[in-house]
Amino acid sequence: MMDLSYGLFTFLPAVAGIAAHLGYFIHGEHHMQSLQWLLTTIFSPLVLFLAILEFDVTSSYVTALKLTTIILTSFFASLTGSILTYRIFFHPLRHFPGPFAAKCSKLTHVARLLEKSDNYLQVHTLHEKYGEIVRIGPNELSIIKPEAVKAMIGPGSKCTKTAWYxxxxxxxxxxxxxxxxxxxxxxxxxxxxxxxxxxxxxxxxxxxxxxxxxxxxxxxxxxxxxxxxxxxxxxxxxxxxxxxxxxxxxxxxxxxxxxxxxxxxxxxxxxxxxxxxxxxxxxxxxxxxxxxxxxxxxxxxxxxxxxxxxxxxxxxxxxxxxxxxxxxxxxxxxxxxxxxxxxxxxxxxxxxxxxxxxxxxxxxxxxxEPHHVTKLREELAPIFTPGSPNECRDIQDAPYLNAVINETLRLHPPVPSGLLRQTPAGGLTIDGIYIPGNVVMSAPSWTMGRCTSFSFFFPSFLPPMSPPPQKLTHTQ
Missing domain, CATH: 1.10.630.10 (Cytochrome P450)
Structure with missing residues (x-):
């Protein structure tokens, strides 16, 4: 065809695949264009096949189909290879511990969630194995350091919401x-x-x-x-x-x-x-x-x-x-x-x-643990008057009632996987560890509430030997 060898139709698409990754996909966000890219991928074989027939009238259907297959296979193979090579060997998060599959893609994560939607437990298991900072995706970290919460969602945080939002x-x-x-x-x-x-x-x-x-x-x-x-x-x-x-x-x-x-x-x-x-x-x-x-x-x-x-x-x-x-x-x-x-x-x-x-x-x-019920009744009996116009306000500052509520939220947070945030372009430092820019982070609440590295946190409900408030520095 046009006196060009099949080798050229392998080499040029391969170069284009690498260029597409390094020049486009590696930069910025593209999640909102996913449907367009899917449709492009689906219809590109037909468009390319017809284009070959149109511009080279000497090509047979078999030759056009063969060239279409070679070009697209070469392009997508090099694109995939470039993505995986970068994520495994050159990504800014390459030095953070985590499962190998997470370095390559989040699809294995999704597959596990389709089987059982327990993301917070899966992340908890990863922290037990890899430590306080785990790479759970190609561009995502899960962090259970108390300082991470302040850095992510505290006053003056420079982090932003992620693509998921x-x-x-x-x-x-x-x-x-x-x-x-x-x-x-x-x-x-x-x-x-x-x-x-x-x-x-x-x-x-x-x-x-x-x-x-x-x-x-x-x-x-x-x-x-x-x-x-x-x-x-x-x-x-x-x-x-x-x-x-x-x-x-x-x-x-x-x-x-x-x-x-x-x-x-x-x-x-x-x-x-x-x-x-x-x-x-x-x-x-x-x-x-x-x-x-x-x-x-x-x-x-x-x-x-x-x-x-x-x-x-x-x-x-x-x-x-x-x-x-x-x-x-x-x-x-x-x-x-x-x-x-x-x-x-x-x-x-x-x-x-x-x-x-x-x-x-x-x-x-x-x-x-019904003994907590007894303590609650002892605390609320003198201050709670059913039907009073101040019924809610009378009990809003009750210490033991609030302790029970807070302890429930510690062990069973409504958002157990934590909130997703993206680091600023210049990155940030958490407890002396530099986190690169434009990285997705989360601080899983369920794991944070049970973290044994925080000496004042216990796996049980309202432990009787809780430390005094002045020692609860990590809760700030």
């Missing part, structure tokens, strides 16, 4: 997912109005009303065994329905699971195994049937927003402030409807899932 809210966005600090701060101010001291005081009566319903339902079983997790979910879901949308889901009254809760669980499940590979999310949401649960949850939230718009509650709720910002705030950023739809998901997930999980684990430990 771009895709987790698709096709909408939300305040907690916004990577741009200016936009995030503007939305945060709107949310702050819904959580001001005055707003919180207005919510108290509604929260205690559902707490009374929960107690009434549990009491009605007359001491028989019940599925406490179900009732805690019902309580949390009813509360967030009222506080966020001005209308309860009535799960405490009916005793049955609302279809919205099932939709929530189905919708959030894919996020568990997609966290390691954010680039896969834009692909999956565009494949019919691949993300049915997630899409149903998106649609449900949108419908709930429309219902809430049409039914203004007599008492302000969280959506009151978010809708007001969209309709009346002079800043055009708030007029984007994606904010309201995304923030509605934030309210439901953050408000219900975390509360029900914490209540479940808290009472699990109280059942295992």
């Amino acid at each position: 771009d895709v987790a809210g698709l096709p909408h966005t939300a305040m907690h997912l916004e990577r741009d600090r200016v936009k995030h701060d503007k939305r945060r101010k709107v949310w702050d109005r819904g959580f001001s001291v005055k707003a919180l005081r207005n919510y108290e009566g509604r929260v205690t009303r559902y707490a009374d319903e929960l107690v009434s339902q549990i009491t009605s079983f007359g001491g028989k065994a019940i599925n406490a997790t179900h009732w805690f979910k019902a309580y949390a879901f009813d509360v967030i329905g009222d506080l966020a949308f001005g209308k309860s889901f009535d799960m405490l009254k009916t005793g049955e699971q609302h279809f919205a809760l099932k939709t929530l669980q189905e919708g959030m499940e894919p996020l568990g195994f997609l966290i390691p590979v954010p680039w896969a999310f834009p692909i999956l949401i565009n494949i019919p049937g691949a993300m049915d649960g997630f899409n149903k949850f998106i649609s449900y939230c949108a419908e709930h927003i429309d219902i809430r718009r049409a039914n203004e509650p007599s008492v302000p709720d969280i959506m009151t402030w978010l809708i007001d910002a969209e309709e009346n705030d002079p800043d055009p950023i708030h007029r984007d409807p994606r904010w309201l739809h995304g923030d509605s998901r934030l309210a439901i997930v953050a408000g219900s899932d975390t509360t029900s999980a914490t209540l479940t684990y808290l009472f699990y430990h109280l059942c295992l």
Whole structure:
């Protein structure tokens, strides 16, 4: 063909593959273009095949097919080889310990999560084997040093949110997912109005009303065994329905699971195994049937927003402030409807899932060790007056009650794998160890709460020999 040897059609694509990696893919972020790159990969063989036939009329179909195979195989083989060579031998994280497979790709991580979604336990096992800093991906570290928490999410942190936050809210966005600090701060101010001291005081009566319903339902079983997790979910879901949308889901009254809760669980499940590979999310949401649960949850939230718009509650709720910002705030950023739809998901997930999980684990430990119940009753009896207008405020500073809550959160954090953050371009130093720039980091909360290197942390619930507060330096 055109008097050129097949060797040239092997060499040039190989050079192009290496150049594509070193000149493009190794720089910046490309997760939002993953669908385009997938389509390009799928259709490039056909385009190349037709191009060969078009520009070399002497080529037979067999010759064109052979050349297409040679060119694409050479290109993708060299691209893959360049990526793996860089990640294994030249990547800035090459000196950090971790499993060999993690140096090459996150796909093995995803495969394990598809089998069982227990990322926090898998990461915990890696820390037991490799130490306090583990390379869990080609460009990702898991760190269980206390200093890492402050560096990542503490005041003045220079770290930013990672690529995962771009895709987790698709096709909408939300305040907690916004990577741009200016936009995030503007939305945060709107949310702050819904959580001001005055707003919180207005919510108290509604929260205690559902707490009374929960107690009434549990009491009605007359001491028989019940599925406490179900009732805690019902309580949390009813509360967030009222506080966020001005209308309860009535799960405490009916005793049955609302279809919205099932939709929530189905919708959030894919996020568990997609966290390691954010680039896969834009692909999956565009494949019919691949993300049915997630899409149903998106649609449900949108419908709930429309219902809430049409039914203004007599008492302000969280959506009151978010809708007001969209309709009346002079800043055009708030007029984007994606904010309201995304923030509605934030309210439901953050408000219900975390509360029900914490209540479940808290009472699990109280059942295992009932002497804590005795101590709580002794502390609360003199200060707690059911039905009092200050019912919540009277107990908010109770030391032992707060100790029980904090201990539950230590052993069973709502986000056990920790939050993902990206180091600044210039990198940063954590406890004397330099972390290169633009690296993804996490400080797994579940492991941090059980870390034996912190002398004051114990695997048991509220250990009787806890050190005095002045020794808890690492908790700062």
